[in-house]
Amino acid sequence: MRIQLLSCIMMAANGALSAQGAPxxxxxxxxxxxxxxxxxxxxxxxxxxxxxxxxxxxxxxxxxxxxxxxxxxxxxxxxxxxxxxxxxxxxxxxxxxxxxxxxxxxxxxxxxxTPTLWQFRTDPPPLRIAIGSCLYINDAQYDRPGVPYGSDYGILTSIAAARPDIMLWLGDNTYLREADWYTRTGVLHRYSHTRAVPELQPLLAAASNYATWDDHDFGPNDSDGSFRERLLTREIFELFWPSSRYGADGGGSVTSTFEWQDVQVFLTDNRWYRNAQGRRTGDARYLGRQQIEWLIDALRGSRAPFKFVVVGGQVINSSATFENYATYAEERAFLLQRLADEKIPGVIFLSGDKHWTELSVMPREGTYPLHDLTVSSLTAGTSNGWTTEDNRFRVDGTVLQAHNFGLLDVSGPRNDRVLTISIRDKDGAERWTRRIAASELR
The missing domain is CATH 2.60.40.380 (Purple acid phosphatase-like, N-terminal)
Incomplete structure (x- = not known):
C-alpha cells in the first residue's frame, strides 16, 4: 500500500506540474x-x-x-x-x-x-548495497506482440524504500529491441525510455548507482564482440551510467572498480572481448585474457575483506548451458585456477541474466568455497530454466522464480566483518537470507 501511495503521489505531482507548465x-x-x-x-x-x-x-x-x-x-x-x-x-x-x-x-x-574516511581512525561503518538485473520496461510500439514482458515496476520503489547506500545494476539494465540495435536514434530512445519510468526516479535520486552491462544493453540477445555497433552502445552506456572511470583494464570495455568503506566492487565486461558462443576454432573468449589479468592484479592488490566481482552471466554454475561461463570451459578453468593459485581472500561473484535467483557455492580443495550470487529479474519475465539446468553447486532453498532484488549488508568491527545477504520480493518482503563472515573466505 505504501509503495502504491508513493507512485500515485509521484504521478499526481507530475500531472500538476504539467498543468502549470512543467520544467x-x-x-x-x-x-x-x-x-x-x-x-x-x-x-x-x-x-x-x-x-x-x-x-x-x-x-x-x-x-x-x-x-x-x-x-x-x-x-x-x-x-x-x-x-x-x-x-x-x-x-x-x-x-x-x-x-x-x-x-x-x-x-x-x-x-x-560520501564514503567515510575511516582508515587509521575507527572501524569501517556499515554498508548496504542493493543489487538487481533484467529491467524490462514495456514499449508497445517496439515490443513483440502478445502478453507484455515487463511488469511489477513497483519493485523499484521497494528497493528505494530499503535505503541502500549503493544500487548495483548487474546487467540487462535496459533491453534494446530490434529497431534499436543499429542507430544512435534507436539506442538513445531505448536508454531514455527505460530511464524515464516514474517508479525508478526515487532510487536514482538517493542511492549511488553503478552498473555493468550484459547482452541486452550491449546489443542483440547473446551478442558478442563482433556486434557492429558496440562503439555506439558503449558511448551511450557511459553517457547514462556516469562512472569515475571505464576501461580500467586498458581496453575499450566498460570494466571498472570502486571502493566504499572497506568493500571493493569489480565490474567486469562479459561482452567486449567475447567471441561467438560455440565457435569451433581459435581461443574461446568470455572475459578475455587482458581483462582477467587486470582482474587478478586488482584483486591481489585489494585489502577489502569482501571483494565483489560482478559478471553479467553466471560464473560458478557447473552447467554448460545457455550463456553460463561453463560454456567457455577453458577460460573459466583458467580464471578459477588463477584465483586459487594467488590465494586471494574474500572473493564473491555477483551475476544476473538468468531470470531466476539462486546461490551457487563451489567447494575448493585447500581453500575457501567460491560463492556466486545470481539475482534476477527485476521486471523482465521470469524463467523456469533452473528446473532443467544441472547446476551441481546450487544451494538448496535459494531458487526464487519471481521478480526480486538483493540486499548486501556489510557490518561489524574491522577484523570481524560479516556479510548478510537478503533476497527480497517485489514488495520488499524477505524470501531468504544467508550470513557469511569474512573469516570464512580466507
Missing part, C-alpha cells in the same frame, strides 16, 4: 559514482537546456555549493553529467536540480552520502 525534465536526477571528494550527478532534459545542481551539507543548510553548469544537446540525448566537487568524506548532502536557473522540486528525497 523540461525527462529523467533524474541520479546520483552516480561517489568518492570521498567528488560525486557525479546525472539528469536528462526534454529539450536543450542549461542544467546544474545546488547542494548542501544536511547539517549546515545555510552554506550552498554549485556543480558545473551543463548545456544539454540532442546529439547526446539531452543528458547532463555534473560533478559535485566541494564535498567532504562521510557526509550526507541534500541537493536541488536546476534547469535554466529554476529549481525543480521532486516529490521524493534527493540526497547523496
Amino acid at each position: 523540461p525534465l525527462a529523467a533524474g536526477p541520479m546520483v552516480g559514482a561517489t568518492e570521498m571528494r567528488e560525486v557525479r550527478l546525472w539528469t536528462q532534459t526534454t529539450r536543450p537546456a542549461v542544467v546544474d545542481v545546488v547542494y548542501w551539507d544536511s547539517t549546515s543548510p545555510g552554506k550552498r555549493f554549485h556543480t558545473n553548469s551543463v548545456q544539454t544537446r540532442a546529439h547526446t540525448g539531452h543528458v547532463a553529467l555534473m560533478v559535485a566537487d566541494s564535498v567532504q568524506p562521510g557526509t550526507t548532502y541534500l541537493y536541488d536540480l536546476r534547469i535554466d536557473g529554476v529549481a525543480v522540486s521532486r516529490p521524493y528525497p534527493t540526497r547523496f552520502r
